[in-house]
Amino acid sequence: MSMIAAFYGGKAILITGATGFMGKVLMEKLFRTSPDLKVVYILVRPKQGQTLQQRVFQILDSKLFEKVKEVCPNVHEKIRAISADLNQNDFAISKEDMKELLSHTNIIFHCAATVRFDDHLRHAVQLNVTATQQLLLMASQMPKLEAFIHISTAFSNCNLKHIDEVVYPCPVEPKKIIDSMEWLDDAIIDEITPKLIGDWPNTYTYTKALGEVVVQQEGGNLNIAIIRPSIMGATWQEPFPGWVDNLNGPSGLIIAAGKGFLRSIRATPMAVADLIPADTVVNLTLAVGWYTAVHRPKSTLVYHCTSGNLNPCNWGKMGLQVLATFEKIPFERAFRRPNADFTTNNITTHYWNAVSHRAPAIIYDFYLRLTGRKPRMTKLMNRLLRTLSMLEYFVNRSWEWSTYNTEMLMSELSPEDQRVFNFDVRQLNWLEYIENYVLGVKKYLLKEDMAGIPEAKQHLKRLRNIHYLFNTALFLIAWRLLIARSQVARNVWFFIVSFCYKFLSYFRASSTLNV
Ligand SMILES: CCCCCCCCCCCCCCCCCCCCCCCC(=O)SCCNC(=O)CCNC(=O)[C@H](O)C(C)(C)COP(=O)(O)OP(=O)(O)OC[C@H]1O[C@@H](n2cnc3c(N)ncnc32)[C@H](O)[C@@H]1OP(=O)(O)O
Numbered sequence: 087m088s089m090i091a092a093f094y095g096g097k098a099i100l101i102t103g104a105t106g107f108m109g110k111v112l113m114e115k116l117f118r119t120s121p122d123l124k125v126v127y128i129l130v131r132p133k134q135g136q137t138l139q140q141r142v143f144q145i146l147d148s149k150l151f152e153k154v155k156e157v158c159p160n161v162h163e164k165i166r167a168i169s170a171d172l173n174q175n176d177f178a179i180s181k182e183d184m185k186e187l188l189s190h191t192n193i194i195f196h197c198a199a200t201v202r203f204d205d206h207l208r209h210a211v212q213l214n215v216t217a218t219q220q221l222l223l224m225a226s227q228m229p230k231l232e233a234f235i236h237i238s239t240a241f242s243n244c245n246l247k248h249i250d251e252v253v254y255p256c257p258v259e260p261k262k263i264i265d266s267m268e269w270l271d272d273a274i275i276d277e278i279t280p281k282l283i284g285d286w287p288n289t290y291t292y293t294k295a296l297g298e299v300v301v302q303q304e305g306g307n308l309n310i311a312i313i314r315p316s317i318m319g320a321t322w323q324e325p326f327p328g329w330v331d332n333l334n335g336p337s338g339l340i341i342a343a344g345k346g347f348l349r350s351i352r353a354t355p356m357a358v359a360d361l362i363p364a365d366t367v368v369n370l371t372l373a374v375g376w377y378t379a380v381h382r383p384k385s386t387l388v389y390h391c392t393s394g395n396l397n398p399c400n401w402g403k404m405g406l407q408v409l410a411t412f413e414k415i416p417f418e419r420a421f422r423r424p425n426a427d428f429t430t431n432n433i434t435t436h437y438w439n440a441v442s443h444r445a446p447a448i449i450y451d452f453y454l455r456l457t458g459r460k461p462r463m464t465k466l467m468n469r470l471l472r473t474l475s476m477l478e479y480f481v482n483r484s485w486e487w488s489t490y491n492t493e494m495l496m497s498e499l500s501p502e503d504q505r506v507f508n509f510d511v512r513q514l515n516w517l518e519y520i521e522n523y524v525l526g527v528k529k530y531l532l533k534e535d536m537a538g539i540p541e542a543k544q545h546l547k548r549l550r551n552i553h554y555l556f557n558t559a560l561f562l563i564a565w566r567l568l569i570a571r572s573q574v575a576r577n578v579w580f581f582i583v584s585f586c587y588k589f590l591s592y593f594r595a596s597s598t599l600n601v
């Protein structure tokens with residue numbers, strides 16, 4: 087019997103960010119392994135004209151929850167969606183709901199965050215720092231609370247090269263940042279943002295670092311743990327391989343490469359691609375919840391959920407495997423044949439951006455205009471280039487994360503728990519994982535049918551022929567222009583033609599003699 091699964095039985099669990107990528111995988115695993123849990127409270131904001139219930143039903147109706155519905159048929163009764171906006175005071179939770187949360191909650195998993203790299207500092211501070219502070223305040227009023235698990239990111243200290251499982255201080259105290267956001271106007275915040283974030287690459291990583299400091303400073307007597315996943319990718323094994331539902335991290339770029347938009351990316355092939363499957367993060371999170379509640383460590387423990395030091399893969403290997411998978415499992419209606427490459431310096435990056443990204447987009451938009459349609463490719467390409475520039479920081483560096491606490495926790499688990507809540511990335515086969523990831527992107531993000539693969543392959547063949555034709559025409563035009571202008575080119579041309587003629591005559595003569 088799994089001790090961790092048994093631990094969550096009968097518990098009231100509060101999850102923030104349950105409608106996000108990690109939150110859904112976390113809820114799924116909780117219900118599948120502990121169907122006898124009491125209730126899962128989720129803080130949800132109404133969105134896109136959907137009520138809370140509609141949002142919950144949409145999640146439960148997805149393929150991700152198919153197994154859960156078999157194991158826990160009354161899952162919908164056990165999810166209690168509470169209307170909340172983490173940007174508001176007291177999260178805009180009603181008095182009755184707040185009362186219920188405060189008096190019943192046993193465990194908190196705080197996953198909600200803004201993960202946008204370019205978010206305005208005010209918004210990023212509000213969600214990643216102030217909301218964390220408010221949640222801690224709520225937690226301190228929960229008499230039955232056994233553990234508070236805060237999800238951070240392995241990149242919260244990406245300004246360092248070697249990162250230990252400790253909370254590092256920030257140059258400016260989070261409290262001062264929170265206060266200043268209240269009275270500074272947007273224009274001034276914009277102006278001081280680069281100075282405040284210093285050597286952090288964006289507001290996301292900076293505010294996640296501030297969030298950790300808040301957790302450490304304001305955790306009081308709570309049993310707290312911080313989990314730092316690296317780049318969360320599709321699921322590895324559970325509930326099935328390859329599940330993914332947003333474009334963050336590599337997923338968006340896999341689509342861009344598979345559809346033929348992405349032709350080159352400034353990345354260091356040997357740099358470590360520290361991806362971590364979402365189900366691995368969730369298994370560690372649930373194990374940490376159990377350990378923190380049962381063993382009550384004296385201080386706040388930080389757990390790195392990374393792959394680089396135990397089972398490293400690099401961007402070069404990952405890129406090649408992504409491309410190899412497109413051969414077997416192409417995406418439908420590609421713009422060009424998938425054929426991306428890495429560039430390593432500014433000059434080649436600018437060159438390939440002009441030749442492989444911007445020029446085809448301009449030509450295609452010209453074609454769309456000619457045929458009376460609205461041009462859209464240049465806009466899309468500009469967006470892709472902006473995304474690439476934001477991700478570049480992470481694909482041109484390697485970090486070392488120590489994993490003592492994570493390894494310690496693994497050794498504390500029973501063999502059964504090590505199996506059910508497996509977070510040992512040494513067992514991960516990267517080639518198999520990446521193939522399933524690409525397949526998952528096709529099925530769950532692009533919603534493409536596997537039956538369309540033969541047609542997709544045909545389409546790629548047509549694109550290849552168009553590519554050859556286009557290149558041949560371009561070469562002939564360039565050559566013709568060169569011959570018209572240069573005597574040397576003319577001489578070379580006559581030499582080649584006469585050489586070919588002689589070779590053909592010799593070949594024909596010798597084959598006649600053989601007969
Ligand atoms: C040798 C052979 C080589 C071959 C190579 C080919 C293979 C390529 C695949 C492998 C390469 C993989 C490289 C991956 C690099 C990953 C690095 C990630 C680092 C993460 C470190 C931190 C991890 C974390 O802790 S948190 C999670 C990370 N957060 C994110 O990833 C968020 C990033 N996104 C953003 O910040 C924004 O979305 C931004 C700035 C990128 C775009 O903002 P903008 O306002 O312009 O657009 P949006 O309104 O957000 O969206 C517009 C449009 O774009 C789509 N989109 C959104 N995000 C992405 C994305 N990441 N990639 C692609 N497209 C994206 C979005 O859906 C919208 O589309 P619409 O059609 O308009 O709806």
Ligand SMILES: NC(=O)C1=CN([C@@H]2O[C@H](COP(=O)(O)OP(=O)(O)OC[C@H]3O[C@@H](n4cnc5c(N)ncnc54)[C@H](OP(=O)(O)O)[C@@H]3O)[C@@H](O)[C@H]2O)C=CC1
Nearest residue numbers: 103104105106107108171172173197198199239315317318
């Ligand atoms: N994805 C990754 O690669 C990594 C993620 N992490 C961390 O893991 C955690 C989960 O990330 P992930 O699942 O990918 O993120 P998502 O962007 O998929 O999910 C974010 C969640 O936060 C919720 N949220 C955002 N703003 C508010 C608000 N104002 N009020 C209420 N809820 C809000 C969202 O709700 P809604 O659906 O309404 O938008 C959503 O449920 C985050 O803390 C992130 O920093 C760490 C490392 C890597």
